[in-house]
Amino acid sequence: MKxxxxxxxxxxxxxxxxxxxxxxxxxxSVVDGKGGKAETVRVNIxxxxxxxxxxxxxxxxxHNGKVKIEECDMNGLNLWAILEAVRDxxxxxxxTVEAKDGNVRVAKSKGNLLxxxxxxxxxxxxxxVQVPMPVLEALLSGEKNELxxxxxxxxxxxxxxxxxxxxxxxxxxxxxxxxxRNESE
Amino acid sequence: MTNRERGSSILxxxxxxxxxxxxxxxxxxxxMGAVRVSVDEKGNNGExxxxxxxAALVSAGIHFVPDRELRKAAPEIGxxxxxxxxxxxxxxRELQNCPDGTLIQVQGPGEEVEISLRHGTxxxxxxxxxxxxRVTVPLGLVESVAGWLERAAPPPPEGAPETx
Numbered sequence: 001m002k003x004x005x006x007x008x009x010x011x012x013x014x015x016x017x018x019x020x021x022x023x024x025x026x027x028x029s030v031v032d033g034k035g036g037k038a039e040t041v042r043v044n045i046x047x048x049x050x051x052x053x054x055x056x057x058x059x060x061x062x063h064n065g066k067v068k069i070e071e072c073d074m075n076g077l078n079l080w081a082i083l084e085a086v087r088d089x090x091x092x093x094x095x096t097v098e099a100k101d102g103n104v105r106v107a108k109s110k111g112n113l114l115x116x117x118x119x120x121x122x123x124x125x126x127x128x129v130q131v132p133m134p135v136l137e138a139l140l141s142g143e144k145n146e147l148x149x150x151x152x153x154x155x156x157x158x159x160x161x162x163x164x165x166x167x168x169x170x171x172x173x174x175x176x177x178x179x180x181r182n183e184s185e
Numbered sequence: 186m187t188n189r190e191r192g193s194s195i196l197x198x199x200x201x202x203x204x205x206x207x208x209x210x211x212x213x214x215x216x217m218g219a220v221r222v223s224v225d226e227k228g229n230n231g232e233x234x235x236x237x238x239x240a241a242l243v244s245a246g247i248h249f250v251p252d253r254e255l256r257k258a259a260p261e262i263g264x265x266x267x268x269x270x271x272x273x274x275x276x277x278r279e280l281q282n283c284p285d286g287t288l289i290q291v292q293g294p295g296e297e298v299e300i301s302l303r304h305g306t307x308x309x310x311x312x313x314x315x316x317x318x319r320v321t322v323p324l325g326l327v328e329s330v331a332g333w334l335e336r337a338a339p340p341p342p343e344g345a346p347e348t349x
Contacts, residue, residue: 023284039293046283049276056275059268182286 023048024157024178032172044182047157054150065150066142080145086113087136108133126168132159217241218306218323225317240326247330252337266338274331281305281324 028043054065061068069080086094086108095106102119111133119125138155142148156162156178167174217240224234283302291298297312307327311318 025286037294040291042287042290044286044288049279049283052279053272053276056272058271182284 024180025182026050026156027175027177027179029175030172031174034171046182047153047178051150051153051157054153062149065148065153067147067149069145069147080140083136083140087133087140120170124168124170126166128163128166130162130164132156132162134159217244217325219321220323220326221319221321223317223319227315227317231316240323244326244329247333256337266334270331270335270338274328274335277324277328277331280307281328 024047026043026045026047028041030041032039051065054062058064061070089108091108091110093105093107095104097104102117102125104118105114105116107114107116113129113131113133113136115127115129117125117127119127132155135152135155138151139147139149141151159178161177161179163175163177165174165176219240220236220238220243222234222236226232280302285301285303287299287301289298289300295314297310299308299310301308301310302324305324307322307324309318309320309322
């Protein structure tokens with residue numbers, strides 16, 4: 001009987017834990033400069049907060065949590081078509097640019113869209129962007145020429161901890177990530 | 186029963202009612218919290234200002250300001266009010282459901298700014314070389330003020346695109 005009770009409690013606790021996932025937080029950290037003169041900015045926002053507030057913003061091209069992109073052709077590149085193609089394509093490397101003072105790599109790997117930029121003579125300027133595919137799909141879930149930011153934030157909340165953006169420059173670093181902690185680092 | 190005795194008995198009957206009303210009012214004021222502003226200048230001759238205003242008083246007070254007076258005082262913010270008041274209201278409402286934590290932290294040489302959430306209160310703390318400023322505002326009050334701003338906002342001009 002005791003075993004049954006313990007099992008029942010365990011099942012109930014597991015169900016509750018699954019039903020109420022910990023709220024995810026979006027963190028932005030910018031460190032500019034080094035030593036005593038460094039300036040740091042840290043922003044921590046609960047994703048649930050962003051999800052609820054975004055639809056309330058009705059400004060310019062952002063309405064009800066969706067951004068209208070009227071001009072999809074940017075210097076001959078159709079952003080919408082590229083994003084759709086990336087979504088529908090298997091894992092692989094799409095763009096590789098190797099120049100004297102920098103490299104650019106765009107790939108899809110293990111369910112993530114990856115963008116890597118290495119700039120500077122020694123490759124000391126690094127930009128890494130990682131977007132989980134469910135987030136990209138949610139972003140494209142609206143009408144044509146529309147990015148659904150609110151849906152993307154929702155998808156981000158359902159996804160695990162993720163480092164979205166990392167920029168390392170000579171004197172500054174920028175990081176954007178999502179996790180379950182309510183404080184950065 | 187003389188008039189004096191009748192007056193005394195009415196007063197005695199009203200006292201508990203007044204006490205209950207005072208208790209309820211006190212509970213409401215306590216529940217809504219207070220807006221606290223403190224400014225402490227640094228240095229030997231630095232002055233300090235500390236201000237505590239019950240949020241209930243602010244919330245009640247704003248309803249006595251006629252909408253047209255607000256529009257007259259700041260006609261140019263009409264569009265901004267219409268656009269951002271609902272956002273501010275949604276933000277304040279949602280922040281009340283968020284766990285405590287630091288929302289924004291800026292640190293630089295000689296200056297530190299922190300905006301945090303503690304027990305349903307928004308706390309802004311600025312520490313510079315000259316002074317320390319600390320403002321705490323209950324989120325319920327922010328929501329109430331934002332709602333009032335939204336109601337007080339002038340209607341959009343004719344022919345303007347629908348924003349909601």
